[in-house]
Amino acid sequence: MAVKKENMENAPVSIVLKELYDLAKDERQQVTKKAVRDWLAKLKEVAYEVEDILDEWRTDAFRSQRDKDDIHFGKKVHPYLLFPCICFKKVESRHDTGHKIREITERLNKIPIEKSAFNFNEGNTWEGKSSSDIEQRQTGSLIDKTKIFVRDQDKESIVNELVCANGQEKPFSIVSIVGMGGLGKTTLTKLVCNDERVIKHFKKIIWVYVSDRFDLNQIAKKIILSMSGSSCENLDFDTLQHSLHEVVGKMQFLLVLDDVWNENHSEWEKLKVPLNGAAQGSRIVVTTRSRKVAEVMEATHIHNLGILSNLDCWKLFTYEAFKGREEEKYQELTEVGMEIVHKCKGVPLAVVTVGSLLRHEKKKLDWKFILESEIWEWKTPKDEGMLPSLLLSYYKLPLHLKPCFLFCSVFPKDHNIKKDELVKLWMAHGIIKSERAEIEEIGEKYFDDLLTRSLFQDAQEDDSGNIIQCKMHDLVHNLAKFVTSSAYCIKEIGNSNLCSDSSHHLSLLVNYDASIIPSLMCKRLRTLLLFGPSRIKEGMTVYSII
Ligand SMILES: Nc1ncnc2c1ncn2[C@@H]1O[C@H](COP(=O)(O)OP(=O)(O)OP(=O)(O)O)[C@@H](O)[C@H]1O
Ligand SMILES: [Mg+2]
Known part of the structure; x- marks a missing residue:
């Protein structure tokens, strides 16, 4: 099938972009409604596929132009004369691309129909929130x-x-x-x-x-x-x-x-x-x-304001969780209680929220269940608890900082995020938008902006007083993970199913010899970061799979 360039570049991509743009205006639904989150993930998947096809298309066009130039300038004998199968391969590849486009166009056509089921309210940004x-x-x-x-x-x-x-x-x-x-x-x-x-x-x-x-x-x-x-x-x-x-x-x-x-x-x-x-x-x-x-x-x-000490967290937690109970009755809960407090990482809101949640749970088993449960990852958005409060920090970010913040969920928890490395990653992904040359400086400013908004912490400076690296608080990391859903993934090597098909950005925590990294099962991977012992390469090696 002959594929026209306009078909590739105009219709489907513009629909996807328009849909994404409309969604950006209904921010709260995107983040808190599961059905909308799933639909949005599907939409992003299609957008990535479109990007991949365009990429293949450009590479093909580049190759055939190069081959033509080679013949024109008599540099070499055209390979088709020697290997007719290459020519067939080319036809096959075009047929393949055409097939993919047809399939994607069909999927794109369904998107506006599915969207109408959600009853999006344009302009429903956090700015337009109700007085309640x-x-x-x-x-x-x-x-x-x-x-x-x-x-x-x-x-x-x-x-x-x-x-x-x-x-x-x-x-x-x-x-x-x-x-x-x-x-x-x-x-x-x-x-x-x-x-x-x-x-x-x-x-x-x-x-x-x-x-x-x-x-x-x-x-x-x-x-x-x-x-x-x-x-x-x-x-x-x-x-x-x-x-x-x-x-x-x-x-x-x-x-x-x-x-x-x-x-x-x-x-x-x-x-x-x-x-x-x-x-x-x-x-x-x-x-x-x-x-x-x-x-x-x-x-x-x-x-x-810094985080609370462990002792202060424990004081707050016992007050909330054991209120009205006799001391000897909760002795057996102390150990698991301490583990739960440890997970709150010094944030009183987390301590008080979990403490009051446990007040009515009397059995050790129930406490263990909470310790290992999904409330820490906020897999299911709820109206109560700490998520709505922390989500505010995300909603209030200017549009250009949102993808920068979300991208940081690719780093493992407690990782020292180096400013220059992060800026380069943002640049590689086209997250920093600028017509001007000083794109790196702009990225550095974005980094500093995230720090001033308390989304980064533990800033470290060089000898001249410039900030060179930061960390993300665990709860803030959870927040970014919650918003990005399955697009970002962190895995320890050794898991058989390394990462799901939907992951676009993957971090591998390598604990031993890097030569045994198994093959990846991700069709749409855009980032692969390796973290591990120094022999892998100074703590981190970045591969771009684009
Ligand atoms: N010093 C403290 N002693 C006891 N409880 C505390 C203390 N600080 C915070 N808390 C508990 O943590 C919860 C959250 O605290 P607070 O509302 O003061 O946080 P905040 O920093 O003002 O948050 P936000 O940025 O959302 O305004 C409070 O409801 C309170 O129960
Ligand atoms: Mg406050």
């Missing part, structure tokens, strides 16, 4: 004094920062608490606000839950209401700014802006101008997952 989503995350300054709390050292450090004399001459200064989702930024801030020294030091403590909608009117209104006791509905922003300027000068206050995502400096300026009239020595505490937010707000002190 925000209400669910809403916070306030009150704490439940019957609960136990940890992080005494962090609390001391922030309280000292707030009540110390430094910066008293300025109208206000900003302390920002930065860390990944669920690390305890809000809880720590509550503990600070409820500390006697803080309560005594400030005439007023105002708590505003900001969320990812940096709504200046709402923030201004809440501050005015808190400071003056009068509500100011129906005022335009100019009047609000003046009222705000007036009230903040009356007394020294502590303003908490919890859960800030705004990285836009001009938005912050609009609030900052009236706040410049604040009574001297006032303070603002900003909690955020992004260091960039803290920098945009010109925080004078950035407190990078």
